[in-house]
Amino acid sequence: LSLDKGEYRHYMLKEIFEQPGAINDTLAGTLGTDHVLTAILGPDAEARLGNIEHIHIVACGTSYHAGLVARYWIEGQVGIPCQVEVASEYRYRTVAVPANTLLITISQSGETADTLAALRFAAKGGYLATLAICNVAGSSLVREADWRLLTHAGPEIGVASTKAFTTQLVALLWLTTALLQSRSGNQAQVAANVAALRQLPELISRALELEPQITRLAERFANKHHTLFLGRGPHYPIAMEGALKLKEISYIHAEAYAAGELKHGPLALVDENMPVVSVAPSDSLLEKLRSNLEEVRARGGELITFACESIDQEGASPQDTLSLPEVADVISPVLYTIPLQMLSYHVALVKGTDVDKPRNLAKSVTVE
Ligand code: G6P
Numbered sequence: 001l002s003l004d005k006g007e008y009r010h011y012m013l014k015e016i017f018e019q020p021g022a023i024n025d026t027l028a029g030t031l032g033t034d035h036v037l038t039a040i041l042g043p044d045a046e047a048r049l050g051n052i053e054h055i056h057i058v059a060c061g062t063s064y065h066a067g068l069v070a071r072y073w074i075e076g077q078v079g080i081p082c083q084v085e086v087a088s089e090y091r092y093r094t095v096a097v098p099a100n101t102l103l104i105t106i107s108q109s110g111e112t113a114d115t116l117a118a119l120r121f122a123a124k125g126g127y128l129a130t131l132a133i134c135n136v137a138g139s140s141l142v143r144e145a146d147w148r149l150l151t152h153a154g155p156e157i158g159v160a161s162t163k164a165f166t167t168q169l170v171a172l173l174w175l176t177t178a179l180l181q182s183r184s185g186n187q188a189q190v191a192a193n194v195a196a197l198r199q200l201p202e203l204i205s206r207a208l209e210l211e212p213q214i215t216r217l218a219e220r221f222a223n224k225h226h227t228l229f230l231g232r233g234p235h236y237p238i239a240m241e242g243a244l245k246l247k248e249i250s251y252i253h254a255e256a257y258a259a260g261e262l263k264h265g266p267l268a269l270v271d272e273n274m275p276v277v278s279v280a281p282s283d284s285l286l287e288k289l290r291s292n293l294e295e296v297r298a299r300g301g302e303l304i305t306f307a308c309e310s311i312d313q314e315g316a317s318p319q320d321t322l323s324l325p326e327v328a329d330v331i332s333p334v335l336y337t338i339p340l341q342m343l344s345y346h347v348a349l350v351k352g353t354d355v356d357k358p359r360n361l362a363k364s365v366t367v368e
Contacts, residue, residue: 003155010355012158012249016341017208020201022163025152026170027197034191036177041147049182052128053100055082058090058118060365062161062244063106066133066168068237069333070104073176077189077330080179087114090121097126104131106172108156108164109364110139117368119144133171135164149175158356159363160248162341165241166204169334173197196328200335206325207338211346213322214339217304218346224275227252228266229340230259231279232289234333239279242340249348249358259292270301277343281324281332282308306339 008014030037038045055074057067067084074082081098087105091114103122107115110132119141122130132145135153142148151167177193180186221227227246231239236258243254257266259278270276276296280289296303302320309323327335348355 003157010158010345012160012162012345012355015156015158015163016338016345018154019163019166019208019338020205022151022153022167023170023204024201025154026150026167027174028152030174031194031197034187034194035181036174036190036194038178038182041149041178045147045178046182048129049179051100052080052102052179054098055080055102055104056090056095056097056122056127057082057084057104057106058087058115058122059084059106060087060112060114062165062241063108063112063115063168065237065241065244066165066172067104067106068240069169069234070172070176072234072237072333073173073330074179077176077193078179078183078185087112087118091117100128101126102129102131103127104133104175105141105145106133106168107139107141108135108151108153108161108168109366110134110136110141111364111366112141113366113368116140116144131175133168133175135167157363159358159361160245160344160355166334166337169337170197170200173330173334192328193330196331199327200331203325203327203331203335204338207335208342210322210324210339211342214342215346217322218343218350220302220304221250221252221275221347222350224252224273226269226274227254228269228274228276229254229256229279230262230276230289230292231256232259232285232292233283235279235281235283235336238333238336238340239277241337242277242279242344245341245344246347248361249344249353249355250351251353251359252347252351259289262292262295267295267299270296270299272300272302275302275304277304277340278306279336279340280305280307280311281329281336282311282326283329283332286311306336
């Protein structure tokens with residue numbers, strides 16, 4: 001992973017294409033055949049993981065979205081109550097900390113002022129332990145946390161975070177699996193998560209092949225001023241991340257909604273000038289999502305759907321639906337991130353913005 005853009009026009013595009021390798025590097029040495037190697041967290045990690053009864057996750061920006069996905073995994077698979085909050089709010093409110101709570105901070109840089117302040121606040125007491133999930137080994141966040149889980153995305157230069165996000169998701173799914181394993185719960189699920197994690201680099205390489213179709217799709221955003229992103233379940237935070245990417249680098253106003261909330265307000269905005277991007281994998285929520293999308297179609301909204309290749313897209317035109325490989329539900333949020341990153345990149349190219357250094361933003365916000 002060199003610091004040179006190589007054949008790529010921008011760092012962001014290079015970093016998008018580095019994701020299969022970055023995930024491989026993050027997983028190296030962390031997986032056994034049908035279990036995770038918890039020793040990477042320290043000698044008595046399994047026993048300490050077994051004591052955790054609550055989890056608080058604190059982060060900013062894209063890293064916060066990784067935390068939101070993790071809540072679905074941790075509560076859904078392990079049954080540990082998990083709350084997720086942006087660091088700038090967390091640090092200034094009174095937080096109730098139940099006994100045996102683990103604080104997780106997530107940060108690409110490990111130097112974000114608000115996230116660091118949250119960790120320092122938590123270190124004063126009340127928590128069982130603190131864990132930093134971070135991409136920079138020597139950062140303040142990693143030095144000050146009790147436990148650390150490093151993502152090995154390599155240096156990320158583009159201000160809009162891409163490979164740092166997907167490797168954070170990988171670290172969080174690994175952690176979910178470690179928690180499940182430590183409480184001798186569903187060992188078949190442990191083995192299934194390990195198998196799914198191993199498949200990710202190859203699946204992401206396949207998703208990257210969608211680039212020509214996404215390039216064509218991006219042209220349709222040239223004159224748009226607003227976009228809605230919809231998802232349900234763990235794909236709702238993926239829709240949030242898609243909207244954030246589009247805002248950051250193309251300057252198009254974008255908002256994400258949990259698709260079931262559409263009828264409670266944003267549906268009023270939908271007309272032919274409003275592209276609606278939906279993340280529609282073949283999970284248990286697909287039928288619900290489809291009826292949400294029907295509401296958009298009926299109002300003349302321009303629908304763009306990222307869906308599973310195995311599902312019949314009744315009534316949808318092929319140029320509006322992009323197909324992704326069918327995958328285990330648990331890793332689907334990681335996979336669906338890829339086309340949304342590429343969409344924002346190509347829309348930014350159409351708009352002619354400074355992709356790697358968007359106006360007003362910094363890679364790492366080290367002051368409040
Ligand atoms: C800045 C960056 C974002 C990033 C956020 C949190 O706003 O522009 O891309 O997600 O900081 O950064 P961190 O390094 O803590 O993940």
